[in-house]
Amino acid sequence: xxxxxxxxxxxxxxxxxxxxxxxxxxxxxxxxxxxxxxxxxxxxxxxxxxxxxxxxxxxxxxxxxxxxxxxxxxxxxxxxxxxxxxxxxxxxxxxxxxxxxxxxxxxxxxxxxxxxxxxxxxxxxxxxxxxxxxxxxxxxxxxxxxxxxxxxxxxxxxxxxxxxxxxxxxxxxxxxxxxxxxxxxxxxxxxxxxxxxxxx
Numbered sequence: 158x159x160x161x162x163x164x165x166x167x168x169x170x171x172x173x174x175x176x177x178x179x180x181x182x183x184x185x186x187x188x189x190x191x192x193x194x195x196x197x198x199x200x201x202x203x204x205x206x207x208x209x210x211x212x213x214x215x216x217x218x219x220x221x222x223x224x225x226x227x228x229x230x231x232x233x234x235x236x237x238x239x240x241x242x243x244x245x246x247x248x249x250x251x252x253x254x255x256x257x258x259x260x261x262x263x264x265x266x267x268x269x270x271x272x273x274x275x276x277x278x279x280x281x282x283x284x285x286x287x288x289x290x291x292x293x294x295x296x297x298x299x300x301x302x303x304x305x306x307x308x309x310x311x312x313x314x315x316x317x318x319x320x321x322x323x324x325x326x327x328x329x330x331x332x333x334x335x336x337x338x339x340x341x342x343x344x345x346x347x348x349x350x351x352x353x354x355x356x357x
Contacts, residue, residue, distance in 0.1 A: 158236065158247050201261055205296040207328075208260035210321030221260050228258035231328050238335035245276035253285050254331055257324035264293040285327050292320040 160168035183191050200221055202208040212219025231254040235247065242250065252270035256262055267290040274283040296316030298308065 158242075158244050161236065161241065198261075203261045203263060205293055205316035205320045206260050206262050207258060207321045207324040210317070219260070224258055224260045227328065228255055231258060231331055234332045234335045238337075240335055240337065243277070245273045246280060246282060249274035249277070249280075249286065250282050250331060250335075253282055253289065254328060256286075256289055257327045262293065264290065264297050267293060282331075288323065289320075289327075292316075292323065296320060 159165075159171060202212070202219065202221070202224075206224075208219045208221070208224045211223075217223070232251045235242075235250045235254065249270050252273065256266060256270060259266075267286060270286045271290065274280070274286045277283060292315060295312060298312055
């Protein structure tokens with residue numbers, strides 16, 4: 158975001174600070190010992206992810222490498238596209254792309270995106286984040302014994318079909334919207350009247 162606006166020094170400082178914090182945190186947590194669980198679960202995917210749905214269509218489509226490439230491509234399209242979003246909306250868009258494309262996503266992961274999206278709550282991306290939060294919560298809803306069969310019948314289509322298809326549509330929409338040229342400086346998306354990030 159900073160680099161695209163000509164703030165090369167600011168972009169370099171952000172990368173340096175982020176890399177230092179991340180590296181120091183893993184070093185203090187035990188280095189390779191802290192990374193071992195992450196590497197061991199590198200091929201895992203959760204029930205409501207698009208990767209699980211894709212793997213049922215064809216095993217190769219569910220590969221973590223394929224998911225990583227999809228997420229990276231969408232994130233780059235959002236960041237490098239002709240539209241120039243304000244920072245909160247760009248951050249929220251990239252995080253929604255991650256939630257939609259990652260092989261492993263749980264309900265509380267959405268909390269990474271919601272605070273940023275709340276700064277432009279009228280945008281379509283904020284609505285995507287809200288739907289993702291609701292869908293993932295339903296997907297991991299615990300079924301009481303008394304209604305176990307009924308809730309399984311209701312919940313299973315949500316996480317097995319509806320949510321992955323919503324994630325796929327979100328990724329496609331983010332790319333398509335980011336590639337559209339904008340005649341004005343402002344949000345990446347039409348915010349429905351929101352003044353956050355408007356040009357002055």
